[in-house]
Amino acid sequence: MHVLILPSWYPRFEGDAEGSFFRDQAQGLAELGLQVGVAFADLRGPRQVRRGTTGGVTIRMDGIIQEVRSHGFNWFPRIYPGFERLWLRHISIAVNEYVTRFGHPDIVHAHSMEPAAVAAEKISREFGIPFVTTEHSTAHILRPVSSSKRSKFKRLAARSSSNLAVSEMFAEALNESYGGNWHYQPNIVASRFFTAPLVRREGATTRLVTVGYLTRRKRVDLIIEAVAFLRKRGFDVALTIVGDGPERGALTELVKGLGVLEHVEFVGQVSIFDMPTAMSRGHILVSASEFETFGVTLIEGMALGMPIVATRSGGPNSIVKPNLGRLVDEWSVEALAEAIAAVVVDFADYPAKEIRDECASVYSTPVVCAALDAIYQRACGDAR
Structure with missing residues (x-):
């Protein structure tokens, strides 16, 4: 099983806590015997530039996972539509480079609908493979959701082979808002x-x-x-x-x-x-x-x-x-x-x-990752 993970946010330097549980989960899946890669659009604003590059593509082995990043400057830190267009452009670069180097994945796992599942839906259509979505963002609960975004989230939930929420209450709220049969799948402890x-x-x-x-x-x-x-x-x-x-x-x-x-x-x-x-x-x-x-x-x-x-x-x-x-x-x-x-x-x-x-x-890595592997197997079986 070859899994490509698309995180909406991800660690930008060694020891960074932002999105560290995505990385820990990817490493755990690889330890289970899956081929695991991460593609990330690494967009940095003025405060983050000093910690890394804002141009080009980097490819590395991060432990036992393959990682490809497309780097860019975040010109739209407060304008989400502009940010999403820029993010999608860079994730497309990262995914194309990943496929060239490591081959086509069997499944894509998007962490959060905005923006990762938007890209996962496109990859799913292009490669003819399923994608699954895990939602983490509090924005679905704490901020008003416009009618256009609600339509987008309903479409993504309907297209995703499996929709996962990180708490039971959150799954209920997402089901009520967007449909898509969301169910509880917790994060891991490193x-x-x-x-x-x-x-x-x-x-x-x-x-x-x-x-x-x-x-x-x-x-x-x-x-x-x-x-x-x-x-x-x-x-x-x-x-x-x-x-x-x-x-x-x-x-x-x-x-x-x-x-x-x-x-x-x-x-x-x-x-x-x-x-x-x-x-x-x-x-x-x-x-x-x-x-x-x-x-x-x-x-x-x-x-x-x-x-x-x-x-x-x-x-x-x-x-x-x-x-x-x-x-x-x-x-x-x-x-x-x-x-x-x-x-x-x-x-x-x-x-x-x-x-x-x-x-x-x-919540240990073997327990959570075995559950995710079963979800991937079902999604790939249903797609055949």
Whole structure:
């Protein structure tokens, strides 16, 4: 089986977290014995130019996957139709170069409808092969969808041999909006999290950890306020914040204003290779996001043996079972603090090894990639 993966976004440098789970999944499929390639339109805006080229084609073996990139400058960072036309031009260059070097794939796997599945549909027609789509983007839930885009997404969903969503709630929402029989297929946890040491709580302090791009939607402010709330009530808790973003300044001021400067640390952005170590500074993984299509950091925390406290924000609904932590039904400091306190008090009821084992049974590379291989086999069988 020869699979060509078209990611809508992808790591641009070693250790880049953007789209790293696409790369991890591609490597996992190759480890399963499939021939796997990645074609990517690597368009860089002014802030990204210094990290790489903006012209030509690069071809390399990335581990055991073949990778072809067509590089260009993103002239339309805020004008999506212009960006999509430019992206499609470059992905066509990358795919043609890939086929010349490595042959025709049996199937194309597009990650997100915009823009990857648009290209996958064209390749499917041109080569007479099926394509499947996995949707990841929160834009389908958080932004209004125009009638023209809705028509496009319905067409793509109808043409795709299999439509995959990364949470049960997300699959339901996509089915309602576009049809196409979307079903749940989770992301994977990279093996580096399973090989890292299990977390252990030693000493009096229970350290929480939250991971992500610091935007308002992530509601890290609620977690900080919950820490201050719990400390006033006698709980010895602290917080590690991994990641960076536009809200960092405001969050730093909030920490100072609440008087918890000694109990909250900002680690900043770290590479994917350093992430297990950075996360292992904590004992409980906390997420207060307003919406998540999945929640990769939650399953990464589970792979390290952490119980989870998360808001009922979409993706976490499919992940956090009672034996793995607590789901919070409302976005309030008191509700979040109550859930954290319950896990702190009952911490011994969440054995790290059992959490890791359950995570591996659902989200490990062999399990997820075997499910994807079965999907590819069915799609290719149906296409014959």
